[in-house]
Structures are given as structure tokens and as C-alpha cells.
Amino acid sequence: MARTAKHSKEELRDMALTAARAVIAEKGSRNLNVRAVATRMGYSVGTMYNIFEGLEELVAWLNAETLDALYEELARAPVTGKPETDLHSLLDRYLDFVTANRQGWNMLFEERPPEAKAPPAWYLEKVAQVFTLLGRMLHPLFAPGEEAELTRAVHLLWISLHGLWSLDADDKLFIVTRDPLEKTAHDMVDLYLAGLKARKGH
Amino acid sequence: MARTAKHSKEELRDMALTAARAVIAEKGSRNLNVRAVATRMGYSVGTMYNIFEGLEELVAWLNAETLDALYEELARAPVTGKPETDLHSLLDRYLDFVTANRQGWNMLFEERPPEAKAPPAWYLEKVAQVFTLLGRMLHPLFAPGEEAELTRAVHLLWISLHGLWSLDADDKLFIVTRDPLEKTAHDMVDLYLAGLKARKGH
DNA sequence: TACGTATATGAACAACGTTCAATTATCAGA
DNA sequence: TCTGATAATTGAACGTTGTTCATATACGTA
Numbered sequence: 001m002a003r004t005a006k007h008s009k010e011e012l013r014d015m016a017l018t019a020a021r022a023v024i025a026e027k028g029s030r031n032l033n034v035r036a037v038a039t040r041m042g043y044s045v046g047t048m049y050n051i052f053e054g055l056e057e058l059v060a061w062l063n064a065e066t067l068d069a070l071y072e073e074l075a076r077a078p079v080t081g082k083p084e085t086d087l088h089s090l091l092d093r094y095l096d097f098v099t100a101n102r103q104g105w106n107m108l109f110e111e112r113p114p115e116a117k118a119p120p121a122w123y124l125e126k127v128a129q130v131f132t133l134l135g136r137m138l139h140p141l142f143a144p145g146e147e148a149e150l151t152r153a154v155h156l157l158w159i160s161l162h163g164l165w166s167l168d169a170d171d172k173l174f175i176v177t178r179d180p181l182e183k184t185a186h187d188m189v190d191l192y193l194a195g196l197k198a199r200k201g202h
Numbered sequence: 203m204a205r206t207a208k209h210s211k212e213e214l215r216d217m218a219l220t221a222a223r224a225v226i227a228e229k230g231s232r233n234l235n236v237r238a239v240a241t242r243m244g245y246s247v248g249t250m251y252n253i254f255e256g257l258e259e260l261v262a263w264l265n266a267e268t269l270d271a272l273y274e275e276l277a278r279a280p281v282t283g284k285p286e287t288d289l290h291s292l293l294d295r296y297l298d299f300v301t302a303n304r305q306g307w308n309m310l311f312e313e314r315p316p317e318a319k320a321p322p323a324w325y326l327e328k329v330a331q332v333f334t335l336l337g338r339m340l341h342p343l344f345a346p347g348e349e350a351e352l353t354r355a356v357h358l359l360w361i362s363l364h365g366l367w368s369l370d371a372d373d374k375l376f377i378v379t380r381d382p383l384e385k386t387a388h389d390m391v392d393l394y395l396a397g398l399k400a401r402k403g404h
Numbered sequence: 405t406a407c408g409t410a411t412a413t414g415a416a417c418a419a420c421g422t423t424c425a426a427t428t429a430t431c432a433g434a
Numbered sequence: 435t436c437t438g439a440t441a442a443t444t445g446a447a448c449g450t451t452g453t454t455c456a457t458a459t460a461c462g463t464a
């Protein structure tokens with residue numbers, strides 16, 4: 001009883017996300033804008049606002065995809081039970097992902113809350129997923145009943161790594177050190193594990 | 203032999219920076235723009251471009267001031283020779299500064315290089331200054347001849363803390379932990395020191 | 405007083421995100 | 435087959451940006 005849609009809402013969203021990635025690949029994420037995406041997907045500006053609340057929501061969807069792809073990659077890391085081995089191999093997956101998905105990875109760090117606006121629930125869940133992975137790997141270092149310490153340890157490690165990723169994404173890591181990202185990452189985990197073991201031994 | 207300036211270039215720059223801080227205090231850093239600053243200092247838009255290359259340079263000057271103020275605060279921290287004591291008291295200065303200069307502090311983390319544009323030399327120097335402070339405090343934990351290890355340790359600590367500051371500035375720390383910034387910061391330093399001591403003890 | 409020039413202006417431009425009245429294309433019923 | 439209702443799509447237009455630059459201004463000097 002009405003005009004039929006050429007594409008479903010999901011199709012449109014997929015098309016928009018694909019178009020957006022193409023724009024980013026060609027012009028860089030700084031030049032991602034509504035008109036460019038609309039043109040690229042063969043629709044008008046207005047249609048973008050039928051699909052998304054605005055540009056920020058489109059970016060949020062892009063980041064959601066990136067986080068999913070990251071988790072998929074990380075989840076493949078083997079868990080042998082030896083924290084050193086496991087953490088370092090997890091780190092290698094991180095690093096592989098970063099080099100293979102530079103643009104999308106960097107966009108994660110460009111996202112900024114417009115005001116004091118809480119991130120959606122799914123975002124928290126995706127981050128929590130990664131915590132779970134880290135927790136599994138660090139588990140052997142803690143005695144039963146030390147769950148709180150384990151959780152805190154995971155958080156601290158994640159925050160430290162975030163510092164590294166964040167500097168790298170902003171191309172500012174070289175300000176701190178000339179060592180390559182990989183070396184710094186592994187060094188950080190080593191020092192971190194040394195700290196955890198020292199606590200355990202006492 | 204010409205029209206005399208009401209204010210010297212330095213005066214104008216100071217007025218602009220003051221005006222900018224006022225705008226930020228009132229409307230938030232998101233609403234900092236050339237016209238608002240110009241109006242506030244009683245000049246026109248064009249004058250802004252006689253003083254600065256553009257808005258980004260104005261922000262860079264603001265950040266330079268913030269970094270100077272931070273260093274001044276940090277440099278006051280006493281160096282007793284006990285790394286735990288010294289690092290924790292340095293941390294308290296950090297935290298005091300953050301709460302006292304929220305807006306300016308947050309702007310440091312909003313600055314993003316437009317492209318692959320190297321930051322000015324003075325920026326690198328200001329960061330290096332902080333490294334020097336950290337290095338002095340960690341010095342007792344290293345034997346003579348271990349300068350390279352000391353340097354790397356300083357970098358790793360700084361990067362880890364950067365992760366924490368960065369999350370806090372973006373109001374995203376709560377995603378990781380519900381613990382307050384202060385507790386997380388001190389925990390991070392504790393774990394870090396434990397790792398360093400473990401390495402020292404072999 | 406008139407000229408030259410450093411200083412200051414603000415209209416104008418391009419690009420942006422966003423809105424929404426108008427247009428289009430389809431289907432259901434007459 | 436025609437018509438009206440309705441959902442999908444459009445793109446002109448608005449407001450706000452950063453930035454430019456021809457113009458106006460006001461002062462020291464001749």
C-alpha cells in the first residue's frame with residue numbers, strides 16, 4: 001500500500017558502511033562525511049538520515065564492526081595455561097590486527113563523546129568480552145578466592161595497553177620512544193607479568 | 203610611519219589565550235571557535251589570523267601553557283630517594299593538577315595531528331622534561347650502567363599512565379573500572395614498581 | 405596637510421551536519 | 435484502469451564552521 005523500498009533498512013546500512021569504508025580508504029577518515037558516503041552508495045543526503053540518527057551513529061556502527069572483527073581475531077589465540085605464552089600470543093594477534101586494519105583501528109580512538117553521554121550497552125559488552133579473554137589468560141597467576149585481584153589486574157593491563165594503542169593511533173608513540181610498537185608492547189607485558197608474579201610470591 | 207598597534211603581538215596573543223580560556227570555561231572546549239574568541243577579546247575574526255596561523259595554533263598555545271603549568275606543579279614534588287614514596291607523591295600532584303585544570307588537561311588529549319605532521323620541537327622538550335622527573339625518581343632501582351633499562355622503564359610507566367589519563371579525559375574510565383581515578387593510578391604504580399623490583403632482584 | 409604603511413576589519417567563500425517540505429513510486433480499492 | 439493513501443526518497447536550504455583577502459582605518463613622517 002505504499003512505495004516499496006529498493007533496499008531494506010539492513011541493506012541500506014550495510015551499503016552505507018561499505019561506502020564509508022571506501023571513502024576512508026581513499027580520502028582518509030578525516031574526510032569522511034555524509035555527502036561523500038551518500039554519493040558513493042548512490043543515494044541522497046536525506047536517505048542517510050533515514051538510516052542513521054546522524055554521522056556519529058554511522059561512525060559508531062563502523063567501530064562496532066571493527067570491535068567485532070578484533071574480538072574474532074583475539075578469540076583465536078590459544079590458551080595453554082602459561083600466562084607468558086598466552087599473553088604474548090594474544091599481543092601478536094592485536095598487533096596483526098592493527099597493521100591489517102589501520103584505518104578502522106584508528107577510528108576507535110577518534111570517537112569522542114559529544115557531552116556526558118553514556119556509550120551504548122553493546123559497546124560495554126564488547127569491551128568486557130576482551131576482559132574475559134585476558135582474565136582467562138591471567139587466571140593461573142591467582143589463587144582461588146582472589147577474583148577481585150584478578151579483575152583489577154586485568155583492568156590495569158588493559159589500561160596500560162590502551163595507553164600504547166592510543167599513542168600509536170595518534171602517531172605520537174615516537175615522541176615517547178623510538179622502539180617499534182611491537183617491542184614496546186611485549187616489554188610492557190613482560191614488566192607487567194613480573195609485577196604480578198612478585199605479588200604472588202608474597 | 204604607520205598605524206600603531208593598540209597592543210603588541212604578545213599582548214594580543216595573551217588576550218586571545220585568556221579569551222579562549224573564558225570561552226572554554228563557559229561553553230566547553232567543543233564550542234571553542236575563532237569568532238567566539240575574537241568577539242570576547244574585542245577584536246575581529248581577521249585579527250585572529252594576524253596572530254595565529256589558525257585555530258589549531260591557538261589550541262597548541264593553550265596546550266603549551268597547560269604543559270608548562272603541569273611541569274611546574276610536578277617539579278615541586280620532593281625527591282627523597284625512595285621510589286615508592288616519590289612516585290606516589292608525584293602521582294598526587296598529577297591528580298591535583300587534573301582536578302584543578304580539568305578543561306585544559308582534557309584539551310591535551312583532544313589535540314590530533316591533521317596528517318602526518320610532526321609536533322613542534324618545544325612539545326617534545328616539554329614531554330622529555332617529565333621523563334627526566336620520572337627518571338630521577340626511578341634511578342635508585344637501577345645499577346650503574348643500566349641507563350638504557352632505566353630509560354625504557356620510564357617510557358613504559360609514562361605510556362601506562364597515559365592510558366589512564368586518556369581514558370579519564372574522554373570520560374571512558376568507568377567502562378573499564380568503577381574504581382576512582384586516584385585508586386587506579388596508585389594501583390598501577392604499585393604493580394609497576396613490583397615488576398621493576400622483581401627484575402632487579404633477578 | 406597629504407602620503408605611505410602597518411594594523412584591523414568583516415563580507416564572502418567553501419565545506420560541513422542537519423532538516424523537512426516536496427516529490428516520487430508503489431499498492432489497495434473502486 | 436484510475437485514484438487516493440502512504441512509504442520511500444530527494445535535494446534545496448539553513449546555520450555554523452575555518453579561512454581568505456580586498457578594503458578601510460589611523461598613525462608617523464615628510
